[in-house]
Amino acid sequence: MAGDDEKRSVFGEQAGSVELLWGGRERPSRGPKPGLSLERITRTAMAIADLGGLGAVSMQRVAGELDFTKMSLYRYVPGKTELVALMVDTAMGEPPAPADGAAGNWRTALRDWAEQLAAAFRRHPWLLEAATGPRIMGPNELGWTERALAALADTGLNGGEQLDAVVVVTGHIRAITQVSASLGLGSTQAKEPEQVMSALLNELLVGRSDRFPALTAALASAAETDSRDQSLEFGLERILDGLEAYIARRAAP
Amino acid sequence: MAGDDEKRSVFGEQAGSVELLWGGRERPSRGPKPGLSLERITRTAMAIADLGGLGAVSMQRVAGELDFTKMSLYRYVPGKTELVALMVDTAMGEPPAPADGAAGNWRTALRDWAEQLAAAFRRHPWLLEAATGPRIMGPNELGWTERALAALADTGLNGGEQLDAVVVVTGHIRAITQVSASLGLGSTQAKEPEQVMSALLNELLVGRSDRFPALTAALASAAETDSRDQSLEFGLERILDGLEAYIARRAAP
């Protein structure tokens, strides 16, 4: 079939991911029935990643959890990268339904979307690591950006600006959740990540406050103020403010 | 010395990084003279990463490039993670001097800072991968955030807000450069990364435009408009707009 050749030429090495994520490979009629399934493998790998991070996911480990040999997995998945791609798209899940009250209001729709995205990242912290860089997106992931773009469709932004706006928002969500996330893998999980972070920073700054005066002052001021946890909200609102101003400036004559 | 114990207790496993990045380990008096230096090792590793990405950096490779054995590197560096930390701080380099015309103008100072940061990421694309997540920051990296905070010191933002603002900006720079960067490692480097990206996306969307109408429309609109490359600027200006509005709102009675 010509389509396969075309796919292979356009997608290059990532044709496997495309087929796995998008193409519904039909069960062959001959041969023994498979004892595993893509779904089971993916779920198992996700469970491992949820507990021990992406680094804990190895073919051996996944197969062992399923009481199979490592190599049996390669009957279902071309390689580990493709498995991770599957994990990512599954972990993202169906894009969230647009909130009821958000109809016609791009700002609350986008804010809602961003918070749902942050929630997904918090559910599966390894997503930050796994869904990084440009890769082949699965249906779910593409559905997420579809939702965000749909919220911006009637704002007067052109296509490129809409895409840029989504990039800004996701970039912020990623940056924020990254700080809070991977610290959870540290030894004791007892303290809040923010506290650990500032504790380490403060320790570094001891005796060096003259070299980093602004940092020292900012940390001291932040320590006085009430508990910081509004980083996500603060940045998000600033971005939305900036978008709103731009949109308004455009709409006006 | 009590300080060492304290360091070890606070920094945990990352004490090695701290000592390497911050503490100036004095040369021991006894024993043969070292044939290598931290600096030479780091530079070599960086050169390898610049050419082949972070994945190409292995102890074997670095040592081979220096005509030494793999294990000899462990006389200078506790482990690979610490070496990468050194690479990161060296690659970041001295924080850029504040631009001349930017004195007293936080907006242009911060914009300038952000573009310098993007330039650093473009110089060493592996920084995106290596300087990810919360880790021990070196003097240079800390100097960068010091500069950014210094630009925001007189804005009326409190310490937490200043930190949040820096996080938003860096998050955006990272998000933008990430898209443009790791595609360069792809096969032919001939096309622009943006073009490759949209080509793949368009291929995926063929026959599925009904499922992703907003995306299809946005991509079509973006293709009409002039070449996209303003993603960095667009998002950055939106963020700065949002910050400016917030600052103004605060300053007003």
Place this chain on the structure above:
DNA sequence: AGAAACTGTATCCGACGGACACTGATTTGT
């Protein structure tokens, strides 16, 4: 009754980060 197609396994490979024991060079204290 084959032959073809398929699943799962066993074995092997190269590369990785790192532990450990060792040789040889250099400095210090006696």
Place this chain on the structure above:
DNA sequence: ACAAATCAGTGTCCGTCGGATACAGTTTCT
């Protein structure tokens, strides 16, 4: 002057990783 202490670099070994390949057993089609 000499021995003990200290340190640089090497060689060897281990466990783990992703993956290629060859093969045995199973199911279906002709």
